[in-house]
Amino acid sequence: MITDARVLQPEFIPSEVKHRDAEVNTLSSVLRPLTDGVRADPAFLYGPSGTGKTCIAQFTVERLRQEVVDVNYQYVNCWEDYSRFKTLYTILDGINNTIDIHRQSTPKDVLLDRLKDYTGPPYVVILDEVDQLQDKSLLYDLYRVKDLTMLLIANKETEVFAEIDDRLTSRLTTATRIHFDHYSRSELTTIxxxxxxxxxxPNIIDQERLNLIAAKAAGDARIAIGILRNAARHAHGNSLDEIPTDVIRDVVPETKSEIQQQTIDRLTDHQQTLYDIITDHGTIEPQALYDEYQERVTDPKTKRTVRNHLSKLEHYNLIGSEGNTKGRIYRALT
Structure with a gap:
């Protein structure tokens, strides 16, 4: 039933993309200086999850490399590589410059100095989930690296710029902002x-059932593709020759739970602690949450940082909140 499992994975980058022409054209314009062998200004891609930000960033850079220009590029998931060392290591690994770097003993400054000495073709670095970086000053250091172009990806602009200093803010004010909205139901059906x-x-699922999947995904392509993948697997496992409606409905909760668990598994220690406290209590007000958070961790972050963490948890539907700033209550979502 599944002839190519790769295309049903969230990280798959298609050879053509649908319903994102404006975003691709804008990003292509930003990257145009690379065709002259010079770095481009940073770009910032933001919007809800499942709207194609990561896909469009990688697709546009790959197309540029294939069509016209010699460019190196590296994708960095800052939710996984959130420390200064891990991020720099991954960036250097993209230009094969980590062979003698030891994760336990090599000083962080050595990695940055080595990156500054880079003399190859223009280098595009895609920093996904960039708000997860522990040390936002790294963005300033990367901005100063000759021939390095940054593409920053996050859900909300405020989550990135709330904790950076004036030096970086002044340089990123010129960054092109590209906003991504949720897909419509018809757009998801096309995808x-x-x-x-x-x-x-061929012929294992009809248009009506694809429309149903799109409706259940509520504008999120990652969920839509996940539902299709799990429905196909279930149909195959039960020796069916098509994907019926009841199977689609059955796998919706499974798919959403699967994606939620993947998100939980990627939480930083501080985010996990906040999530655990809220889950333990069911509902809790901000001050009580912060007080218990301080008791559970050895290096508590500021209230501002904690609010950003909570915003991230809300965005991914791991927690909910009710009320305004003074009367807000955080609650666990089952």
């Missing part, structure tokens, strides 16, 4: 049609 064509045997 699903492509994935069916590329990855499944």
């Amino acid at each position: 699903l049609n492509d994935r069916v064509q590329w990855g499944l045997v």
Whole structure:
């Protein structure tokens, strides 16, 4: 039933993208200086999860490399590589410059100095989930690296710029902002049609059922593709020759739970602690939450940073909140 499992994975980058022409054209314009062998200004891609930010960033850079220009590029997931050392290591690894770097003993300054000495073609670094960086000053250091172009990706602009100093703010004010909205139901159906064509045997799902998947995904392509993937697996496992409606409905909770667990698994220690406290209490007000958070960790962050963490947890539907700033209550979501 599944002829190419790759196209049903969230990290798959298609050879063509749908319903993001404006965003691709804007980012292509930003990157145009690379065709002259010089770095481009930073760009900032932001919007809800599942709206194609990561896909469009990688697609646009890959297309530029294939069509016209010699460019190196590296993708960094800052939720996984959130420390200064890990981020610099991954960036250097993209230009094969980590062979003698030891994760336990090499000083962080050595990594940055080595990156500053880079003399290859223009280098594009995609920093996904950039708000997860522990040390935002790294962005300032990367901005100063000759021939390095940064593409920053996050859910909200405020989550990135709330904790950076004036030096970096003044330099990133010129960064092109590219906003991504949720997909419409018809747009998601088109995306699903492509994935069916590329990855499944013909005639196993009709348009009505693809529309149902799109409706259940509520504008999130990651959820839509996940539902399609799990429905195909269930249908195959039960020796069915098509994907029926009841299977689609059955896998929706499973898919959303699967994606939620993947998000929980990626939480930083501080985010995990906040999530655990809220889950333990069911509901809790901000001051009580912060007080218990301070008791559970050895290096508590500021209230401002904690608020940003909580905003991140809310964005990914791990927690909810009610009320205004003074009367706010955080609650666990089951």
